[in-house]
Amino acid sequence: MAQCDVCGQNENMPYQCRMCGGTFCAEHRLPENHSCPGLDKWNDPEGVFDSGFDDSANDSGGRFSAAARTGGPLSYFRGNMTFVFLGLMVLTFVAEVFVLNVMGDVALFDKLFVLQTNHIARVWTWVTSIFAHDPYSFFHILFNGIVLYFFGQVLERYIGSKKFTALFLASGILAGLAQVGVVGLMGGNAAVRGASGAIMAVMGVLTVLNPNMKIYIYFILPLPLWVATIGFAIYSGFVSVSAGPGANGVAQLAHLTGLGIGLLYGAWVKEHGTSGPSELDIGGGGGRGGMGGGRRRF
Known part of the structure; x- marks a missing residue:
């Protein structure tokens, strides 16, 4: 445990500035938040510090490299991908409501937002279905949003925005595909949407x-x-075995797939890293999401 050089707060996972070598908490880790001498070199072509968002930010040349460096447009996403995903969930929810209630086009709704066994070739739904939620139940997006808000920030701080983004999207896609794939092999047709697999x-x-x-x-x-x-x-496994992977309108298999991916990746991180995040000081929620009937939600 170390103390922040600015506020004196005890930190189990302190940040060390690469420019001045100081130790800081999350609030003061950025150079501009602790009056870092490195700010005097802000216009250095190599950047003041690693963007932390993409390793290619350190490569010479390339449009993405220039954009991801400190001060570039992509720097705004560094450390904020949890909020980006929350924003995408809200925007997708608004789009869902518009397509269904204003346009009244159910076919378009399914084509844009729902990952289905019978239409698995609609590759875009592998991603859009992660951010889509039940437009008739605000509880679905509210619960997933609360859990992501509290726990996403903790993990993103520890593994970095780049890895957090890859984990969230990859696990969300694989969880959805597992649900519709297994149901399809069983002779059924599943239609899923929701972020619970990634969460x-x-x-x-x-x-x-x-x-x-x-x-x-x-x-x-x-x-x-x-x-x-x-x-x-235990609960999801029991329900999946006894009543089916989509029992009660909940994509239980997608939940288990996401959890399994997280456990495996966590083991890899622990083997190649050090200690884990400290206690969740801001509190949080837990439990299962995607409650309700109708289409499979997760």
């Missing part, structure tokens, strides 16, 4: 990195993260 991957990684992280189920019941994760896995 469960986030929870899985955090469970491996810090299993004793204290969370609050529905903001009330304190519980170690590993207990909530095991309980969720």
Whole structure:
């Protein structure tokens, strides 16, 4: 544990500035937040510090390299991908409501936002379905958004925005494909949407990195993260086996797939890294998402 050179706050995972060598908390880690001497070299062609968003930011030449350097347009996404994903969820939800309630075009809705067994070749839905939620139930997007807001920030701070983005999108896609693929092999047709598969991957990684992280189920019941994760896995597994992978309108298999990906990636991070994130100081929610009937939601 170390203290921030600016505010004196104790940090289990302190940040060290590459320019001045100081130790800082998350609030003061950026050079402009601790009056770093490196700010005097802001116009240096090599950049003041690594963008942390994409390794190609350090390569010479290339449009993306220039854009991702400190001060470039892509620098605004560094450390903020959790909020980008939350924003995409909200924008997609608005688009869903518009297509259904204003345009009244159910066929277009399915084509744009729903990953389906019978139309798995619509590759764009592999991604759009992650951010799409039930337009008739605000609870679906609200619950997923709350969990992502609290836990996404913790993991993004630890593994970085680049890896967090790759994990979120890859696990969301694979979770959806697993659900519609397995149901298709069983002779059925699944239609899924929702971010819970990706969110469960986030929870899985955090469970491996810090299993004793204290969370609050529905903001009330304190519980170690590993207990909530095991309980969720047992419940989803039991329902999938006894009632089917899409029982009660919930994509249970997508949940389990996302969780499995997160646990595997968490084990890799732990092997190649150090300690995990500290206790979730801001509190948080836990439990299963995607409740309700109708199409498979996760």
